[in-house]
Amino acid sequence: MRVLTKVRRIPLLLFVIVALAAAPVLAKAQSSSSPPDSPGAVAKATPAQPDLTYTRPTAKTRLHNYVFDMIGPYPILGAALSAGINQADKTPPEWKQGAEAYGKRFGSNFGIASVSTTTRYALAAAFREDTLYYRCECKGFFPRLSHAAISTLTARRGDDGHRVFSFPSLVAPYAGTMTAVYGWYPSRYDAKDGFRMGNYALLGYVGGNVALEFLYGGPHSLLSRMHLHHGHGASNP
Numbered sequence: 001m002r003v004l005t006k007v008r009r010i011p012l013l014l015f016v017i018v019a020l021a022a023a024p025v026l027a028k029a030q031s032s033s034s035p036p037d038s039p040g041a042v043a044k045a046t047p048a049q050p051d052l053t054y055t056r057p058t059a060k061t062r063l064h065n066y067v068f069d070m071i072g073p074y075p076i077l078g079a080a081l082s083a084g085i086n087q088a089d090k091t092p093p094e095w096k097q098g099a100e101a102y103g104k105r106f107g108s109n110f111g112i113a114s115v116s117t118t119t120r121y122a123l124a125a126a127f128r129e130d131t132l133y134y135r136c137e138c139k140g141f142f143p144r145l146s147h148a149a150i151s152t153l154t155a156r157r158g159d160d161g162h163r164v165f166s167f168p169s170l171v172a173p174y175a176g177t178m179t180a181v182y183g184w185y186p187s188r189y190d191a192k193d194g195f196r197m198g199n200y201a202l203l204g205y206v207g208g209n210v211a212l213e214f215l216y217g218g219p220h221s222l223l224s225r226m227h228l229h230h231g232h233g234a235s236n237p
Helices: 004-029 038-044 059-071 075-089 100-126 141-155 167-183 191-214
Strands: 154-155 160-165
Touching: 004 160, 059 100, 075 100, 100 167, 141 154, 141 167, 141 191, 154 167, 167 191
Parallel strands: none
Antiparallel strands: 154 160
């Protein structure tokens, strides 16, 4: 289907952008020093004991992260960029062109992200999982890239922060696309379309984790606010 082929380009393009952006700052990301209680400190922690340094986030931290992930600059910018690509590709064609059409596409993409985020946080609370992203306590490009990819479908559970497969993280992107298909997309779209769109939304999550892993620039950077200065790993490595 021509429309679905165009839909696939969105998260793939986002992933490429993140990957290209990560390359020039990789050396800085691996060598930068951070305060002991900042997320950057995990790079200095002992790789053999990652869970022993875990501190479970408070309810306040989880709430702040949810609000930031819902209406912060990243979901807004992502929805605007995706809407621009959809507008250029005329996807879906039923929405036509013009400012009103762009508004529909922006609202659709923002709605998908909002439903996905709400689903992930709500299910994580029900399953008592911590789905926040934690930077790798390892060194090297490929180990860190692998960590970012695997973290897309894993979470931390319990006071010790042991890693588990995360059902909320798996379901969330499909909840958003299925809601769009049956909520406001043209009637010709069905569950198969929602599932395929969800697959690429999941790939977009990988790109987001890669950004958090490699583009972190210190405790006061915009990316660090994804966790609102919550200390990741050991407070004193």
